[in-house]
Amino acid sequence: SQKIEQNSEALNIQEGKTATLTCNYTNYSPAYLQWYRQDPGRGPVFLLLIRENEKEKRKERLKVTFDTTLKQSLFHITASQPADSATYLCALANQGGKLIFGQGTELSVKP
Amino acid sequence: KAGVTQTPRYLIKTRGQQVTLSCSPISGHRSVSWYQQTPGQGLQFLFEYFSETQRNKGNFPGRFSGRQFSNSRSEMNVSTLELGDSALYLCASSLDRTSGNTIYFGEGSWLTVV
Numbered sequence: 001s002q003k004i005e006q007n008s009e010a011l012n013i014q015e016g017k018t019a020t021l022t023c024n025y026t027n028y029s030p031a032y033l034q035w036y037r038q039d040p041g042r043g044p045v046f047l048l049l050i051r052e053n054e055k056e057k058r059k060e061r062l063k064v065t066f067d068t069t070l071k072q073s074l075f076h077i078t079a080s081q082p083a084d085s086a087t088y089l090c091a092l093a094n095q096g097g098k099l100i101f102g103q104g105t106e107l108s109v110k111p
Numbered sequence: 112k113a114g115v116t117q118t119p120r121y122l123i124k125t126r127g128q129q130v131t132l133s134c135s136p137i138s139g140h141r142s143v144s145w146y147q148q149t150p151g152q153g154l155q156f157l158f159e160y161f162s163e164t165q166r167n168k169g170n171f172p173g174r175f176s177g178r179q180f181s182n183s184r185s186e187m188n189v190s191t192l193e194l195g196d197s198a199l200y201l202c203a204s205s206l207d208r209t210s211g212n213t214i215y216f217g218e219g220s221w222l223t224v225v
Contacts, residue, residue: 042219043201043216043217044201044216045216046213046214049213089153091154098156098159098167099144099156099214100156101146101154101155101156102153104154
């Protein structure tokens with residue numbers, strides 16, 4: 001069955017460092033992959049979308065890579081700040097648009 | 112412009128009752144999808160509606176149903192509530208998901224079944 005795995009452990013890093021979150025998937029050929037941020041008690045907020053034919057996408061301090069051979073996406077936050085502390089979700093979709101979410105990785109950035 | 116609006120924000124129901132949750136999408140968005148989020152299972156897709164038609168459905172029992180109105184507003188209904196239905200129910204809207212458009216989530220409806 002389709003499976004998405006994100007870093008199961010919470011990620012704790014120091015302010016100013018680069019946070020790297022991993023999203024691995026099996027038994028799936030996604031048309032695109034998305035990353036979301038979710039704060040406690042709030043709905044997820046869209047951050048970035050990367051398509052199957054794209055290797056890398058950037059937006060300000062955020063960078064996403066997508067390796068369809070390794071079946072993996074990496075999400076980087078450079079120069080991290082305490083305000084970046086949240087849970088980050090990856091989601092995959094086929095051409096039909098049905099999204100499947102990972103369990104999320106909790107990121108904590110310490111000052 | 113206004114975001115996705117979900118009502119009610121919080122509600123408590125008793126086992127066996129039914130509940131209806133409402134979602135108003137962003138103006139101009141025709142696709143509305145629903146998700147259930149629990150600590151153990153994460154975000155799980157319930158169903159998606161586009162132009163009043165259910166386009167996709169997740170693996171949930173028939174007690175979970177939904178509909179979309181001509182103004183794109185959507186409702187989901189859960190009948191014969193069980194304790195395990197306690198969750199955050201999220202609605203998301205987009206112009207049209209099939210082309211990878213951005214989806215926007217509401218703040219969710221917190222359902223507690225006692």
